Amino acid sequence: MLFLQITFLAVLLAAGDNEDAFQEQISFHMIHISSFYNHSWTQNWGSGWLGELQILGWNSNSYSVIFLRPWSKGNFSNKEITEMEKFFRRLHIELPPLIRKHASEWKFEYPFEVQMTGGCELHPREGKVVFLQYAYQGSELLTFQNNSWLPSSKGGTRAQEVCRLFNQRHVVNIIIQRLLRDTCPRFLLGLFDAGKADLQRKVKPEAWLSTGSNPGPGRQMLVCHVSGFHPKPIWVKWMRGEHVQQGTQQSGILPNADGTWYLQVFLEVEATETSGLYCRVRHSSLGGQDILLYLEHHQGSMGWIILAVMVPLVLLTCLAFWLRKRWSHCEPPPTLLPLE
Numbered sequence: 001m002l003f004l005q006i007t008f009l010a011v012l013l014a015a016g017d018n019e020d021a022f023q024e025q026i027s028f029h030m031i032h033i034s035s036f037y038n039h040s041w042t043q044n045w046g047s048g049w050l051g052e053l054q055i056l057g058w059n060s061n062s063y064s065v066i067f068l069r070p071w072s073k074g075n076f077s078n079k080e081i082t083e084m085e086k087f088f089r090r091l092h093i094e095l096p097p098l099i100r101k102h103a104s105e106w107k108f109e110y111p112f113e114v115q116m117t118g119g120c121e122l123h124p125r126e127g128k129v130v131f132l133q134y135a136y137q138g139s140e141l142l143t144f145q146n147n148s149w150l151p152s153s154k155g156g157t158r159a160q161e162v163c164r165l166f167n168q169r170h171v172v173n174i175i176i177q178r179l180l181r182d183t184c185p186r187f188l189l190g191l192f193d194a195g196k197a198d199l200q201r202k203v204k205p206e207a208w209l210s211t212g213s214n215p216g217p218g219r220q221m222l223v224c225h226v227s228g229f230h231p232k233p234i235w236v237k238w239m240r241g242e243h244v245q246q247g248t249q250q251s252g253i254l255p256n257a258d259g260t261w262y263l264q265v266f267l268e269v270e271a272t273e274t275s276g277l278y279c280r281v282r283h284s285s286l287g288g289q290d291i292l293l294y295l296e297h298h299q300g301s302m303g304w305i306i307l308a309v310m311v312p313l314v315l316l317t318c319l320a321f322w323l324r325k326r327w328s329h330c331e332p333p334p335t336l337l338p339l340e
Contacts, residue, residue, distance in 0.1 A: 031048075033046075033113055037110065044058065073190075076186075091172075116132070205234065226263045227256065234282070239279070248266070
């Protein structure tokens with residue numbers, strides 16, 4: 001049940017060899033969702049993330065973890081990894097039939113999904129915190145504390161019934177407690193050490209401007225694109241002078257295939273009020289040197305691009321017209337009479 005969403009937040013490693021380690025909020029989470037389409041068909045999805053970097057997957061056919069990075073095993077031995085995989089495999093094989101058996105009793109209506117979240121959090125001042133939760137259709141039903149499950153206050157009688165059954169699995173609960181209290185923190189620290197280079201890498205963003213679809217008569221949609229940056233936290237705003245423009249909106253930060261990120265920031269304005277607007281980009285990789293993209297420069301560049309395209313077209317059109325006119329004034333060639 002640990003192969004699910006495991007979030008470790010606010011991890012600042014202590015002094016000594018870890019002085020140069022992560023000084024920002026960092027997380028590790030594993031996501032697992034079981035989708036029950038009917039009484040006999042179930043599909044499982046799983047992935048593991050350290051910070052914003054996916055490092056683990058889940059093979060639902062072989063019930064095995066997929067290690068996506070060379071360091072995804074942290075500092076665990078092959079024996080420890082094998083033991084963890086065996087436990088996860090057992091849960092994935094045994095849990096779906098158990099849920100299907102009691103679906104009617106718990107009033108789980110097909111199709112439905114179950115999710116579980118759990119993990120550990122490390123902090124030099126707060127120590128170690130662990131948690132594990134079980135949910136139906138995104139609504140929390142149970143939480144795991146010590147060696148037993150507790151029903152959610154919002155889960156009603158359904159949560160109490162699920163909790164009663166889960167607490168009958170004493171051996172499984174003891175193993176879960178050991179995984180949370182011991183295995184999870186050790187695995188996390190090993191991942192931090194092994195994946196330090198990937199997690200601490202900084203990639204400078206590239207930024208450019210464009211215009212979006214026409215929002216209405218006399219109005220214009222401005223778009224600032226920022227792509228290829230890492231880590232994920234970034235600040236992008238449309239500004240005039242030192243003032244952030246009201247109405248600035250941004251899309252979600254989306255992943256690129258290479259592990260970097262992409263973002264769009266929008267501003268709708270009157271077409272006559274674009275003077276002095278610019279897009280400002282702040283990112284940790286820039287060393288305090290913000291990227292400034294002025295709309296006037298963008299419009300000027302677009303003007304040169306349009307001019308560079310239009311001039312050859314005009315010249316070609318004139319040439320074609322001149323040749324056509326010249327041919328139309330040429331005398332037709334003499335007609336050859338057949339020889340008698």
